Amino acid sequence: MERVSWRSLMAFLVAVLALHPCFCYAEKAPNYSFVREATTAPRLSNHSYIVIGGGTAGCPLAATLSESANVLVLERGGSPYLRPGRTDKVNYLLELYNTSSDSYAQQFRSEDGVHGHRARVLGGGSVINAGFYSHADPEFVKEARLDEALVKQSYQWVEKKVVFESPVLQWQSAVKDGLLEVGVKPYNKFTYDHIKGTKIGATIFDRNDHRHTAADLLEYANPTNIKVYLHATVHKIITTETTGSRPKATGVIYKDATGLRHEAYLTEEPNSEIIVSSGAIGSPQLLMLSGIGPANQLKANRVKVVLDQPMVGQNMADNAMNGLVVPSPLPVEVSLLPTVGITQSGNYIEACSGLNLPPPPQEQMAKLLPTNLNKVSLHYSVSPCVFSFIMINIGAFINTRLQGGLIIQKDGRPLSTGHIELRNTDPNDNPKVWFNYFKEPQDVKKCVRGMETIISVINSKSFSRFRHPSMTTEQLLDLAAGLQSNARPRHPNTATSLEQFCKDTVLTFWHYHGSCKVGKVVDSDYRIIGVDSLRVIDASTFHVTPGTNPQATVMMLGR
Template sequence: MSEAVPQSADYVVVGAGSAGCAVAARLSEDPAVRVVLLEAGARDRSPWLHVPIGYAKTMYHPTLSWNLMTEPEPELEGRRIAWPRGRTLGGSSAINGLLYVRGQKEDYDHWRQLGCTGWSFEDVLPYFRRSEDQERGASALHGTGGPLAVSDLRDRNPLALAFIEAAAELGFPRNPDFNGEQQEGAGFYQVTARGGWRCSSATAYLKPARQRPNLTVVTDAHAAGLLMEGRRAAGVRLTRGGAPVTIRAEREVILSAGAIASPHLLLLSGIGPAEHLQAVGVPVVHDLPAVGRNLQDHFQARLAIRVKGPGSLNTRVASLWGKALMGAEFALRRSGPLTVSAGTAGLFARVLPGSASPDVQYHFLPFSTAKTMLELHDFPGMTISACQLRPESRGSVTLAGPDPMQKALIHANYLSAETDRRCMVEGIKLARRLAATRAFAPFVEEEVVPGAAAADDAAILDFIRRTGTTIYHPSGTCRMGGDPASVVDPELRVRGIEGLRVADAAVMPTVVSGNTNAPSIMIGEKCADLVKAAARQRLAA
């Protein structure tokens, strides 16, 4: 893979994240086309990008993460929420918690009902299967031989087993596959890992493609905007080594820079709400009011519980001997705590009376943290995180000004909808019921966070406002739809602009009911097919 910036290519893909790596790798399967993949970050050389637990060190890393922040959140006591996003080959798939969750069948069928023709679950399932190398083997819902390794957890912690038993005690079904016939129930998560090592989109898609002479991957390339010729995206303007560079796209530009950077680049290029662009001094190329709107994210609040017995990783991490044993276990068997994902066991449950499918996702962790992943509590602890799956709150991404090096302004507007507040409160109450089961009785000493002071709904909501945070799934800011007000059409083409598509979580009309990495890769896979189909149509014409 060359690091030089070519003057032109047939396809220029911006962003080597979950979707972008899939788009670039699939397009470059045709040796007759030239593909350039631009990534603002560096190569994925840090060993912490490949060890599963490495997310604890990379999520807030000064160079491997963009370290974005929301603006002060009105419903969260004015707090600004940290939004880590990956800034390296693999993007956020290189620093995420590794969970392989597609969401619910109903999510995609709902997209189709919103006018996204070709995006029902039946339509997208082939792309999930094509991307997947499922450790358990192929089935009607799973694939083998694909780039993305999906495997079972290599560490079955006794506290995680107790969590699954606790859910069963409360009447929830055991679920061995959250991507199977139904999502509801409790079980162990599967992860994007192979042989104990993280499988990011860069590992999955770029490594097998790196010898192709028609694929050029350019790192340390900060996209500054689109090269516009009238209403056509003719290329990309970027900064590299402090110098401005331009690369032309003979056929198409595909933005896969993520739910923050993709709308940011559109806005910088004069594509977005005319009133906002004029207010910040960006010349209007195309008035597209929905760009940067419809921002959604999953919000979480966490119980921290003091436990007894040997299950908590807090105790092991606090000991030099414990750390040495963890390192040895990973080095010798690729197992143990260093393979722990950001959720070992999980539960998908309904907590609101009107919900026909799970509306809360639980991530169980056999450790507990004070602030960031690097700061474990000084007592043996475990975490039960409650995350609302289908928020009604909507936020926005806007420009601070015309300088492409300025970060976008992010207004998440968490908890601005009453349904979201009720769902989170009920989610915490169910988490407490789980911790109070007979299954957990041998392990639980006391709830430390929020503790006994949060005794009623009002106090629980106050706790959520004070401590709740993102679970890292921003989406929706370049909404796909069949209506003229959407940003992209069902073929991911930006409305009113030629030669430009968006392919990442930004196009989701509604956020999926689960983690967003696998769906983003699916979007990349499908985008590549859409681009190839358009090329065939041009040749036929």
């Protein structure tokens, strides 16, 4: 047999690796010379703009400003490019529930008892979300008084870098057909637009299921005009009094990963500004830590009051999520929310399938599914043959990969709102957050309508091949209730009352908004009312979440 030379072998391996999608992605990942650890930052610096938060809004904002000005970006998290496989589509849940110290998601529990996450990484929420990309509904653009032509141009600027058409395979096709069968019409095919009916949305996952994020938009930046520091936690916005005792933002104090203090100040240029883009939880928290917020709360935490602004942190809202886990007798593809049904009542119906499961849900599945299936056997007279078939197939469902999926619903415009309060003066800690899910009865009624649509889709002929025929609707409701991860009490009639099911099984959709609302905290140009040289640009300024998913609009707004 002819010997293979090392040179030939290496050439073969290089060729194979070059074709491997992970390797290709790593090669394409940007190597930004201007992105560095905050430990390398000077102790004192001056800039035309200081952007606090390199997230979904902060990255496009900083890239745009750097075209003609000196920009500093301070991001409290690390880089998403060091281990890109962590954020691939199949690993969505694994990274979201990663509890290690270098996780891209900081977990918290609201005072309502519902678990949530905050992004802690360059690229922000676009690094840990489900990837759905859809424009704002036209009503949002008009209500926000945005320039429609500029909005369109800004969306297109984003889409050139990070947006792709979603593949629609068997599971998602069945959901799409089920939605149409039960009357969520018309079929609007693939579109960026937010239109009532059933459509296929865009995604930030490419054809190899690799995630692209707002951090990729920094490729637009002028590298000579921008500095991005990672693991840079801002502790305070520095303000001074101007003529008439009106405060003006002049700089920030931040600490690097070792706890070393740094200061950055604005230059004397007339348009110099500090722009807070730390998200709907982080932005009001930082304003309050800097003395801008409700005076009584600031005094209680021994924070010097710069401006008594009682609306900072008020009107905090989240879109409640409820839905059903559907075990499948057939294998399913890995998918994340490409199909959406936008109902006449304002519910958004979406679905995902085939994801890797983190350990806690695996363990819960293993306990709950046999219990539910035994109920099928005992109460619904399933034959031993059928029962065995279901148990064999269900075994795959409780392994690391989910054989089946979730069909979920979101209330597009919830009326229930809450607020944020400081827990302490450490910016690394989560503040206290109340969302007051389902406080308003109209929100409960809308959830019930959404759950009724989900149940109709699952029972539709179009979806029939992806559900076990002997599992009743009540058992699916009971399974979903048993898998709930929140700390709210569960009531005995959860599986028989959709009203109670909504309240007991509510989860976050991670679409936090409203805590620095336009007209209440910021003006129509997103300037803090009552403070000079300070703005907020992120979802905290929204009065509702725009469209099916806000990330496209947050990136557009940054641009």
